[in-house]
Amino acid sequence: MLSQILGQAKKHLSLIPVFVFIGAGSTGAGLSIMRLALFNPDVSWDRKNNPEPWNKLEPNDQYKFFAVNRDYSKLKKEGPGF
Structure with missing residues (x-):
């Protein structure tokens, strides 16, 4: 070929x-x-030790590849912590 x-x-x-x-x-x-x-936080490779990795994200964590006009380091928490 x-x-x-x-x-x-x-x-x-x-x-x-x-x-x-x-x-x-x-x-x-x-x-x-x-x-x-x-x-990506939606993908879990270790189900035994970390079954829900999306719950461990902080509000100032940037997980998007490209964020337009968003500074995640200055973002304050908007909701209650679970």
Whole structure:
């Protein structure tokens, strides 16, 4: 399969950017999924010692990948502690 892709790229040089962007896109998608699986508070890898990791979040913890105009370090607790 790789030889077929390289053969097509040699024949049609305009396909090289397409192959690069498809490869970079799939790599970025894989990294994004890996980040969600490892650092998202909704995912529990250790059910025995930490069955509900989302309950241990503080109000000033930032768990979003990108927060627009939000400084979580200055956020005060808005509700009761359970």
